[in-house]
Structures are given as C-alpha cells and as structure tokens.
Amino acid sequence: METYLDARGRRLTNERRLIIDEIGVSTTAFSGEDVCERLSHSAAGVRISNSTVYRTIGMLADAGIIEPCTALPGQDSDQEQFTLASVANDRDPRLSTLDSRPLTRFPMLRQQWERKGQAEFRSLADYIAPIESGRTDYLGAFAVTAGIGCDELAARFDAEHDDYQSIMTKALADRLAEAFAEYLHQQVRKDWGYGHSENLSGDDLIAEKYRGIRPAFGYPACPDHTRKRDLFDLLQAEQHAGITLTESYAMAPAASVSGLYFAHPEARYFAIDRITREQVESYAERTGMNVRDVERWLGPNLGYEP
Numbered sequence: 001m002e003t004y005l006d007a008r009g010r011r012l013t014n015e016r017r018l019i020i021d022e023i024g025v026s027t028t029a030f031s032g033e034d035v036c037e038r039l040s041h042s043a044a045g046v047r048i049s050n051s052t053v054y055r056t057i058g059m060l061a062d063a064g065i066i067e068p069c070t071a072l073p074g075q076d077s078d079q080e081q082f083t084l085a086s087v088a089n090d091r092d093p094r095l096s097t098l099d100s101r102p103l104t105r106f107p108m109l110r111q112q113w114e115r116k117g118q119a120e121f122r123s124l125a126d127y128i129a130p131i132e133s134g135r136t137d138y139l140g141a142f143a144v145t146a147g148i149g150c151d152e153l154a155a156r157f158d159a160e161h162d163d164y165q166s167i168m169t170k171a172l173a174d175r176l177a178e179a180f181a182e183y184l185h186q187q188v189r190k191d192w193g194y195g196h197s198e199n200l201s202g203d204d205l206i207a208e209k210y211r212g213i214r215p216a217f218g219y220p221a222c223p224d225h226t227r228k229r230d231l232f233d234l235l236q237a238e239q240h241a242g243i244t245l246t247e248s249y250a251m252a253p254a255a256s257v258s259g260l261y262f263a264h265p266e267a268r269y270f271a272i273d274r275i276t277r278e279q280v281e282s283y284a285e286r287t288g289m290n291v292r293d294v295e296r297w298l299g300p301n302l303g304y305e306p
Helices: 002-007 014-024 032-040 050-062 150-159 163-191 202-206 225-235 237-241 277-287 291-297
Strands: 070-073 079-086 093-097 102-105 140-145 256-261
Touching: 014 050, 102 225, 140 163, 140 225, 140 237, 150 163, 163 256, 225 237, 225 256, 277 291
Parallel strands: none
Antiparallel strands: 070 079, 079 093, 093 102, 140 256
C-alpha cells in the first residue's frame, strides 16, 4: 500500500493505517459500513470519518489489495455475496455465489443488423469477463420504486376531477423512481471502488458522464421483457421492495425501475435492432422458451417474417 501511495504522492497516515489494520482482521466479505461500525467501537480512540474509510477502501481496491464484490439482499439483514462471469460456450452472463453455487443466468442477444460504418456487433455479455480469462467479474442488479401509494392518491384526485394533481402525482413518482435508481448507481460505483474520484454535478449525472451503464430489460440493449422474472426472483423484489410483475411483465407500481449495473469502462448503450431466425432459435434454446413465444416477445426485433 505504501508503494501505491508513494507513486501518487500520498502518504500512509495514521488514520489510513488504522483502517487497513481493521480491514486486515476481516476473514470474510465486508462492506464499508462494516468497517465504519467497527472503527466507531475501536479502542484506538481516534475519530475517523466515514468518507475517509470509503476513500481508503477505494485506494485498496485500486491497488489490487482487495477485490470489490456486490451483495444480494437475503432474509432479514443477511447478505449473500455473489460473483458473475460469462460462460465460454454461449457467452451468457451467469451469477454464482462465492462458493460457486449457481444463482441465475441472463441470456443476452447480439446485434446483427449492419449499419453503414458499423465495425462491432455488441452484446451486453461483452462487458463481463469470460470464464476463460481467469478473472472474477461483478454485476449489479436492482429494483426500486417510488410508487407505493401513488395509484391510490392519484385515484383520489381523479374522483375529485382534479386531473392536474393526478397527472403531477404520477409524474413526480416516476421522476423519484428514476432519481432513486441514479442514486443507487452512484453508491454502487463508490462501493466498487472506482467511483470515489467522481466529482459530478447534477447535470453531469443526467448526461451520464460516469463509468458504467444500467440497462433495463425491455429496452434496446436487452429487449426481452420476460427476463425481468429472473431478475425479480434473484432480488426477491416482491418481498423486499413491494414491486410485482403483471402478466405482460410490466412493473407495479408503475413508478418503478429495475435492471442491471455494468462496470466495464467501455460499456455503452446500444440497440439490438433486427435479429435473424438463427439467433431467435439459439435464444429460445438458452432461455427454455419455444421459438413462437420468443418471436412474440421480440416481434419488433425480428429481421424476418415469422
């Protein structure tokens, strides 16, 4: 760590040394919150701010001394750590626990429709390290809502023939849900270590001037809405957030956002656009769906007449 700090013109302060010593006694996965809590009860008698703890953890991650990982909410206050790597033969991201127990798999589609000047045909799976690389990679999964009680409040305004208040109630809930997803993404970047150096304004956040993306199932890069079921099962979203899925895989409350967090520095948004029958058949096999159902859900993306 001293070599890492020297190369950046920094020094190993007493505060940083105490934080590193506290982290050093950890034998399992830990969070910044864990370290802050333990330091608050430390016998050293030195008050260390939470921001210093998180900055130091970020430095340790940058130096390769510790590896960041993401957490899956479990029963009560427990958290289960999980990792992710693309599988070599089909390139579908698959999640597993730290002890290699499989959790879920997210089949992805790849661009096939060539545009003028296009040199790359992207898939979200490209942003996860393949198993043959020997690297452990990570993916964030989220589902948030700001719509609990929104429909009831809007219905009250509708009953009073106050269309303006009804519309504003729904619009405000939608904006708060998007803000919640943006805030959580910012926290994830910090937890993973590379977001501590960010100094972004509100306009910068809106313009997405940060590393990583958060695509949602049903949107251009992953247009299949049915994959939300796997996401919700993974997160236990109904239990933890009170969000449910309709038969058409719309989220209820409507003011809800869900998706995946990708950290790859070259990750960007794109549209799958048209795909061939061969990819539809491959996707059907990988998802366990029949071809006709895949064609129904991916109708706008078909490059052929089914």
